[in-house]
Amino acid sequence: MAIETLEEDSLTKKDFVTPNDVRWCPGCGDYAILNSLQRTLPELDIPKENFVVVSGIGCSSRFPYYMNTYGFHTIHGRAPTVATGVKVANPDLSVWMITGDGDGLSIGGNHLMHTLRRNVDINILLFNNRVYGLTKGQYSPTSPLGTRTKTTPAGSIDNPLNPILFALGAEATFIARTIDTNPKHMIKIFKAAQAHKGVSFVEIFQNCVIFNDKTWDPVYGRQNRDDNLLFLEAGEPMVYGKEEKKGIIWNGSQPEITPLGDSSPKDKHILVHSPENAGALYTAMLAEMTYPEFPTPVGVLRRVEKPTYDSQIHDQVEQAMSSEPANTSLQDLINGANTWTV
């Protein structure tokens, strides 16, 4: 279906702001994400009434109340199911699903997995702050081993889940990562997610100022980001580093960091990022490259073309409707094939 072009005045950020007071803690990373999405939607050439924001439960899941669109704050972990229902009911809608590391990967892990593998054409933003915020500071499925919280006073012993590997395991067709401290990058990734036909999974490193403050600072803090973040661009070599330019090479069995010196990336055989129709091994390599062994990659990690679930449901229905005799009345339907008269 074609998305209508706007005839009226263009939308602006303020069209997407609700009068409701935003009730996140001062300094929460969620504010920057909200602001970035409110700046993204007006630029998408989609009528405002066609946006639906669906969330689960958790701090991040209050998001729909602050977006002046159609919104649905559902129940814990189940947002992927409601978002699927909305999209299947009306594929013309642009559906944005907001979840967190607890909502999406713990209680809702099953639904997230199935929504990803079905390739429902929705945009999933997973705010990863590696802690339960709304219930006041218990560890989450992405908390590193040894994390001390109220429920893990001796340190957590659950092996954490890597959200990117999780999405890859379900063969998500679009996988990206961005950070709450970089609105420009967020907006770019959100636009790419909407442009992708199919499920788009975006992990956002997000700071919980109260219960897990500075959890991502080693990666994206002002002092560290140049050396610990790798901004991926399709077709560009994987180079980073403030003082000394470094790059990622493939050493035959795994990725490796190599100093660039005065050489060009090409001469050093620096890997060139190619997310388009990438095999799972390539994305897995990127997913496993994390701080402190590697710079943590952000950007679009994988983009694969596959038919979407919602469009296929509609295609099957439309095909059946057009190929069956149009004169099948409801009366014929309930009469069925075998009747007798008394």
Add this chain to the structure above:
Amino acid sequence: MDTESAFAEEFIELKTVVIRFAGDSGDGMQTIGERFTDSSAAFGNDLATFPDFPAEIRAPAGTIPGVSAFQIQIGSTEVLTAGDVPDALVAMNPAALAVHLSDLEEGGMLIVNSAAFTPENLKMAEYTSNPLEDEAVTGKYELIQVDINHFTLESLADSELTKKDKLRCKNFFALGFVYWIYSRPIETTIDFIREKWSRRSPALADANIKVLKAGYYFGETTETSRNRYMVAKADVESGLYRKISGNEALVLGLIVGSKKANRKLLYSGYPITPASSILEMLASYKRLGVKTVQAEDEIAAIGIALGASFAGNLGITGTSGPGMCLKAEFIGLATAIELPLVILNIQRGGPSTGLPTKTEQSDLLQAVYGRHSDASIPVIAANSPSDCFETAIEAIRIALTYSTPIIVLSDLYLANGAEPWKIPSIDSFDAINVPYAEEGQPYRSFNRNKDTLARTQAIPGQKGLEHRVGGLEKDEEGSVSYDPSNHEEMTKLRADKIKLIAESLPPTKILGEDSGKVLVVGWGGTYGSITASVNSLQAEGFSVSSVHLRHLNPLPKDLKEIMQQFEKILVPELNMGQLNVLLRSQLLIDTIPFNKVQGQPFKVKELTKIIHDLLHD
């Protein structure tokens, strides 16, 4: 078995007859039961069926847990149940005999496949000696021993099929023989076999037809001295009829209801016995614009349906008892946000996996009360296989008119049972007009209709009506509100809205006089047994009436007054007394429970006895 005068020279005419086919679950008993049903329906009998099969797909062949059965009652008069006990039992192996013989009354016809009574099979059926040589069996019943294996192979001597495949046709020999005894036409079955197998395996189709005929001719040639029976066409209301099962009727009702409401139907389910066939059937109706989703679990199934309702489709989900537990949290959300949603519960024996292939009506209180918080939602129930059709349409009417989730209770007995259905005219059902909010007007999402207290839905894609729904309490504007008095007000409004549904219900139908000694109050799948029992007692002049409830929440407004006109109220249920609790707590009227939890429907005889006892107390 009601006997009338001789129908013709060689036939004894019966008003009704009950036949039970029993065999190993691999023997095709459901198949021949279905065929007997189709032939009898096409012939013009009234009928009711009761498939009774094990939970295991293929329990070890020949064992007692592997026995599968199909019972049918056909009649020339009104047939309301599949019959208490069989007049004729077909037992394809010793295990089937072991399970079902005790139900056969003295003098009943017993047809057995003698070839299956091998020492090995007898041992698996836990027989220490061959019951066919036991005088307690041979003397008590009209025993007909047929070496069905032998005759099946004989009739297929020319066939290229393997011996194993040939023997798989033996159920049709038994069917052919029963057709002969009950003088049924065999053409309907031949047509069925052709249609089903001709394309895939012409050899198999031919073989089954040959064996069916062989069974029929076996009767004609070797059993000439035997009595043959005839059940004449039923004297029923004139009109166009078809055979229908409960789940088929639900599916058709949902489709018709959604068309009457002009909403696109989206059904989302997760396979579970005995609800799976609803998802399967709806998936085959894409040509009518029906969308189906097989979800990853019960929770997703209802979440997808609710999301679809939010976006302007009619979201429907269906399951059985254990699945209802998983859906409970979402039903709470649907109650809070007041969106239309239809939830089907095809009940089975529980708790937990319980008796997954046996019937029970023990989810009533769960349906009415089974949620966190004060979260009243409407609950309605179907009372016969064909009644599932109207029940489905009524569910859609209530869900849309009152912007609410609604639970529809059916049960395994209704879902799998079949009966003839006088097909109603589509035009006899009113349109269900529930418009969306108007664009261009200010939208307050919890602004309510004065008459129904329903809120008006605005759907994504409607310009200018953007709003947020969610589990947090809202005020009338639709804004999140933690205000104490608002919460109390909204809780009351939600409850009042459900109570108001009672205003839209027609007067409760009473079977019999509107006052007297005993009133039987039932609901759901027990309708046939209760009605048959009350009919027979009324015919004998007893002061007994019955009321069968479709609406369980809210209860009909006139129910209390109706009940007060009777000395005693009997509440028979296939549970431990759940409607009984509802009636007592809501109406403050003393009631007498009568309960059975054996995974089997009520027998007319046991109901008649208990009512009789009450009348004479």
